[in-house]
Amino acid sequence: MGRAGSLLAPLALLAAAVSFPAAAADLIGDADRGAALFQRQCSACHRIGPDATNRVGPQLNGLFGRRAGTSPGFTYSRSMARMGNDGLTWTLETLDAYVENPKALVSGTRMAYKGLKDDGQRADLLAFLREHSDRPRDIPEAEPTARKTLPDLAPEILAIEGDAEYGAYLSSECSTCHQRDGTDRGIPSITLWPEEDFVIAMHAYKAKLRPHPVMQMMAGRLSNEEIAALAAYFATLEE
Numbered sequence: 333m334g335r336a337g338s339l340l341a342p343l344a345l346l347a348a349a350v351s352f353p354a355a356a357a358d359l360i361g362d363a364d365r366g367a368a369l370f371q372r373q374c375s376a377c378h379r380i381g382p383d384a385t386n387r388v389g390p391q392l393n394g395l396f397g398r399r400a401g402t403s404p405g406f407t408y409s410r411s412m413a414r415m416g417n418d419g420l421t422w423t424l425e426t427l428d429a430y431v432e433n434p435k436a437l438v439s440g441t442r443m444a445y446k447g448l449k450d451d452g453q454r455a456d457l458l459a460f461l462r463e464h465s466d467r468p469r470d471i472p473e474a475e476p477t478a479r480k481t482l483p484d485l486a487p488e489i490l491a492i493e494g495d496a497e498y499g500a501y502l503s504s505e506c507s508t509c510h511q512r513d514g515t516d517r518g519i520p521s522i523t524l525w526p527e528e529d530f531v532i533a534m535h536a537y538k539a540k541l542r543p544h545p546v547m548q549m550m551a552g553r554l555s556n557e558e559i560a561a562l563a564a565y566f567a568t569l570e571e
Contacts, residue, residue: 366460369453380464396465398422411440411520419543428454429541436532439520485535490528492560499565502558523569530563
């Protein structure tokens with residue numbers, strides 16, 4: 333058992349004794365494996381631990397509970413700064429989504445990382461990152477490190493083949509803000525987005541993982557088929 337496992341075992345017993353909800357009792361991964369993963373995949377750009385400084389990416393001490401785009405002394409992309417201004421805060425839930433697919437959560441991020449698809453490896457990595465965040469907020473059952481209770485996006489939703497013509501019909505509300513020619517005028521472009529990224533992003537708004545309230549409202553009005561249609565339309569729209 334890793335360092336996180338030895339720490340979390342008594343916490344799990346405590347949680348059972350005071351009857352925390354079962355969905356909140358999920359334990360995070362193995363911090364030792366996460367440390368090795370961090371070294372292989374993250375250390376070229378990020379530093380963590382005593383005396384860590386900003387490099388290509390920001391230092392990652394105290395990450396949990398931090399508003400996105402606010403590490404002192406680091407110059408973030410406009411997209412990341414915008415998401416922080418919209419309210420994105422790094423929790424176990426939002427970090428899990430970001431590490432899985434950075435550009436699906438923060439389109440336009442400068443982080444050149446394709447994402448980590450393996451659920452277990454992400455849990456290990458987050459366990460390691462959490463060891464460098466302040467306590468006691470890294471207790472598994474406490475915010476901001478509580479496990480998400482929302483359901484994962486079902487594979488059948490990603491498998492829906494969108495009707496691009498229907499998407500064009502639906503797109504008028506989108507294009508009042510997002511420019512069809514792909515230009516970024518303070519609002520990120522969604523033209524030529526990969527369909528899967530578009531669908532994941534819209535469902536992230538529906539699930540309120542992404543914080544922008546207008547987009548949460550807009551996405552909440554759309555059915556799965558309508559989201560797929562919009563994804564198909566914008567993925568093939570010529571700049």
